[in-house]
Amino acid sequence: MADDQRPDLPPRIGIDRPGSFSRSVFHERHPVLIANLLADFPYPPRIRERLEALLDETLHGAVPAVVPPGPNLPFWEAEIAARAGTPWSALPYLWAESYFYRRLLEAVEYFDAESPWCGIDLFAPQKHAQLAGEEIQADLDAYAELAEKDPDERRQALLYASLWGNQADLGFRTDNDIAGQSDVVVDDSDAIWDLVDGPGERPVIVVADNAGRELTADLALVDAILETTAVELHLKPHPYFVSDATGQDLLATLDALAANANKPVQALGQRLRDAVRDETLRVRTHGFYALPSTYRHLPPALAADYAAAKLVIVKGDLNYRRLVGDREWDPTAPFGEVVGYFPGEVAALRTAKSDLAVGVPRARLTVLDTASPDWRISGTHAMIQVLH
Numbered sequence: 001m002a003d004d005q006r007p008d009l010p011p012r013i014g015i016d017r018p019g020s021f022s023r024s025v026f027h028e029r030h031p032v033l034i035a036n037l038l039a040d041f042p043y044p045p046r047i048r049e050r051l052e053a054l055l056d057e058t059l060h061g062a063v064p065a066v067v068p069p070g071p072n073l074p075f076w077e078a079e080i081a082a083r084a085g086t087p088w089s090a091l092p093y094l095w096a097e098s099y100f101y102r103r104l105l106e107a108v109e110y111f112d113a114e115s116p117w118c119g120i121d122l123f124a125p126q127k128h129a130q131l132a133g134e135e136i137q138a139d140l141d142a143y144a145e146l147a148e149k150d151p152d153e154r155r156q157a158l159l160y161a162s163l164w165g166n167q168a169d170l171g172f173r174t175d176n177d178i179a180g181q182s183d184v185v186v187d188d189s190d191a192i193w194d195l196v197d198g199p200g201e202r203p204v205i206v207v208a209d210n211a212g213r214e215l216t217a218d219l220a221l222v223d224a225i226l227e228t229t230a231v232e233l234h235l236k237p238h239p240y241f242v243s244d245a246t247g248q249d250l251l252a253t254l255d256a257l258a259a260n261a262n263k264p265v266q267a268l269g270q271r272l273r274d275a276v277r278d279e280t281l282r283v284r285t286h287g288f289y290a291l292p293s294t295y296r297h298l299p300p301a302l303a304a305d306y307a308a309a310k311l312v313i314v315k316g317d318l319n320y321r322r323l324v325g326d327r328e329w330d331p332t333a334p335f336g337e338v339v340g341y342f343p344g345e346v347a348a349l350r351t352a353k354s355d356l357a358v359g360v361p362r363a364r365l366t367v368l369d370t371a372s373p374d375w376r377i378s379g380t381h382a383m384i385q386v387l388h
């Protein structure tokens with residue numbers, strides 16, 4: 001089982017504490033999420049009933065002994081054997097959320113080869129709406145204007161765009177207005193560029209998070225890094241958390257770039273398409289990216305790839321939780337100490353959307369907690385943290 005029982009680490013974040021953010025995800029966000037799915041798709045009664053039963057189970061029930069279908073079955077068989085009968089309210093947050101999304105895929109028959117709903121991305125309507133939206137057009141207009149800038153300024157602007165692109169997580173929007181961008185609480189940007197510009201042919205690995213505005217911004221950053229070194233883009237193997245980027249989303253994004261009226265955007269799309277074709281941009285996925293285990297429990301092959309990379313950039317809040325460990329860390333605990341186990345150089349880029357934070361200087365923390373008490377969950381504050 002994941003690193004649940006480690007006495008040397010702080011307690012795991014749970015979903016039972018009244019008033020906690022993690023509890024609100026289950027009690028407030030998930031009902032909206034299910035309602036959105038029921039509105040987006042003409043699901044037949046059996047799927048509608050399953051979705052409603054799943055929601056009810058997560059709020060009032062326990063983990064059943066049945067293993068939900070899909071890839072990584074041996075992993076889930078072991079996990080379910082250990083957790084069957086546990087009330088949802090007693091589950092660790094990271095595990096519970098990951099399992100919830102696996103059960104969601106089961107409910108909509110995503111892995112059922114005999115179902116017409118097999119392989120249909122349950123979040124596609126929301127993703128497509130964002131890809132066709134006005135905000136992304138504004139992002140791309142801004143991208144086109146960057147062509148005039150000095151190269152260093154340009155790539156730093158693209159790093160920030162990728163960072164703040166994480167704010168556009170569609171799951172986050174189920175019950176939030178779009179939050180303003182406020183503050184980069186920790187900014188290790190220089191360390192990122194030092195590592196990217198470092199000697200050698202080794203690739204930079206970018207572990208993507210959401211489709212839509214975030215993936216678009218990530219691809220613009222990837223294109224800038226490709227000027228220096230090869231890149232691997234790691235995507236989710238299948239839909240997972242709301243709006244998580246898959247191979248299908250990559251293709252849809254490349255098409256959207258190619259169809260954009262801005263010439264520099266079209267050129268970006270073409271460069272990326274060429275890079276995928278000649279594998280200077282390798283696109284990969286791994287079953288690990290859809291599991292509740294943390295990066296402390298990396299499959300050996302992925303750990304070896306990370307160790308061989310110049311830098312691994314992990315995007316988004318969920319990846320942050322998996323990297324740091326979804327635990328009640330002291331926010332002033334040094335990032336380098338907490339993620340020191342990582343097999344290579346790693347950078348985390350996230351807007352803060354869950355209770356977890358590490359590496360925040362104490363004086364800064366005091367100001368944040370006083371001036372913006374919800375800074376950890378509002379998505380208005382961001383972090384660029386590097387282990388090097």
Ligand SMILES: O=P(O)(O)OC[C@H]1O[C@](O)(CO)[C@@H](O)[C@@H]1O
Nearest residue numbers: 025169171316317318319353354
């Ligand atoms: O898309 P991101 O940045 O990984 O954020 C996902 C976040 O949204 C939540 O699922 C809450 O809705 C968090 O639990 C999670 O950390």
